[in-house]
Amino acid sequence: MTLHLYDTYERSLRPFQSIEPGKAGLYACGPTVYDYAHIGNLRTYLFVDGLRRVLEFNGLQVRHVMNITDVGHLTSDADSGDDKIAAKSARSGKSAWDIAAEFTSAFEGDLQQLNILPPTVWCRATDHIAEQIAFIRDLEGKGYTYRTGDGIYFDTTRQESYGRLARLNRDGLQAGKRVDLGEKRDICDFALWKFSGVPGQRQMEWDSPWGLGFPGWHIECSAMSEKHLGSYFDIHCGGEDHVAVHHSNEIAQTQARHGTRLANFWLHGAFLKTQDAKMSKSSGDFLRLHSLVQQGVDPLAYRYLCLGAHYRSSLNFSDKALQAAASGLSRLRASVLGLGAPGGEPDAAWLARFAAQLNDDLNFPRALAVAWELLKSELPDGVKKATMLRFDMALGLDLAHWQPAAVTMPPQVQAWMSQREAARQERRWSDADQLRTLARQAGYEIEDTPQGQQARAL
Ligand code: AMP
Ligand code: ZN
Secondary structure, rough: OOOOEEOOOOOEEEEEHHHHHHEEEEEEEOOOOOOOHHHHHHHHHHHHHHHHHHHOOOEEEEEEEEEEOOOOOOOOOOOOOEHHHHHHHHHHHHHHHHHHHHHHHHHHHHHHHHHOOOEEEEEEEHHHHHHHHHHHHEEEEEEEEOOOEEEEEEEEHHOOOOOOOOOOOOHHHHOOOOOOOOOOOOOEEEEEEEOOOOOOOOOOOOOOOOEEEEEOOHHHHHHHHHHHOOOOEEEEEHHHHHHHHHHHHHHHHHHHOOOOEEEEEEEOOOOOEEEEEEEEOOOOOOOOOOHHHHHOOHHHHHHHHHHHHOOOOEEEOOOOHHHHHHHHHHHHHHHHHHHHOOOOOOOHHHHHHHHHHOOOOOOOHHHHHHHHHHOOOOOHHHHHHHHHHHHHHHHOOOOOOOOOOOOOHHHHHHHHHHHHHHHHHHOHHHHHHHHHHHHHHOOOOEEEEEOOOEEEEE
């Protein structure tokens, strides 16, 4: 089955064919680094990682570009308010540059813990100011901009197709919303360049043909994706909240400059919710991966939890769901370890079954179910192991390297294990089973592996 992906732009499942044979260009909107990522943000990056792994599973060489928004993302989508990083700097007393560096590195640490493959290219908005200025100059030359007292704005009324991605109803918007537009001519218009105000007061500001200032958030992504992937590439993705504003505006800019819709496919991941409320960074009430780790949770248990829900369905986070995922992952790891060394090639029929689920719009929940079925199948252990390890290239659970943590076994359990070893050698199977049950009742699971008996805490 060829890979099919749900394209938000067309609102339909489409067969994926890369623009350049054998290669795929992928741009994912990265974090705004004014705070730690919460586990909701990380769900989106797990979705992107899953997408990249599926492209690679299909033999494509992926150029994965992720930006770091370290300037220009305002506290309000309506182009008012301060820059989020500047605001954090004012609150914390640290410099805007230090804040961006601190949270960028925390973010990279989160990705590593979740076994998310590092992007091929990381790009920081503050390293691409010249490209953004050149982009705005071009839009200006084509007549898409106007100047107000606080910046240079994109004139969305010049564009027939504006808002197509979001199926925006412009008439409904104008009639339904009574907002203070300031000097903006239209509710959908957005800032390309914001003026500094009092010169020298901002920590992040640059010279431009329009005066001292800083770029808007949307132009960053149009300029950086163009630099690293070209003006029309395979896939652009992010969280579902980006459809209405950020991605609509990115498309508007690139459409105006190059006449393309920026990407052939637009993919969006649904939100992680807690008790049915969306988790948000700006509300300050959020859960970090680090907090879960401090509670003794393996970060990959969170990955396993996310694998269990399709990326286009919202996922409700709860401790109970996380515990269930942690125990599912433990069982999976123990079963895979118990298979011993891989032997031979992965089984082609099982690979095809697994790939069919991945290629059905990244159906990881069903792909995971196929992995469990494989473990229960009659295939020889060595082939099963080789096949599972191939599956794991898409699942990303790092099954090849997992080893049970060395547990200090209570002397009583150790004694039962030696008695059980003797019982097994003497083929007293029911005694061996009884000893295993005793250990289980004491909270330890004894498993027979090619390396001998192994016990783990339950
Ligand atoms: P931000 O750092 O706020 O720019 O967000 C980074 C990414 O996380 C974006 O792709 C957002 O769409 C995504 N995101 C924000 N909140 C959530 C959430 N609760 N669940 C899933 N993704 C989210
Ligand atoms: Zn973006």
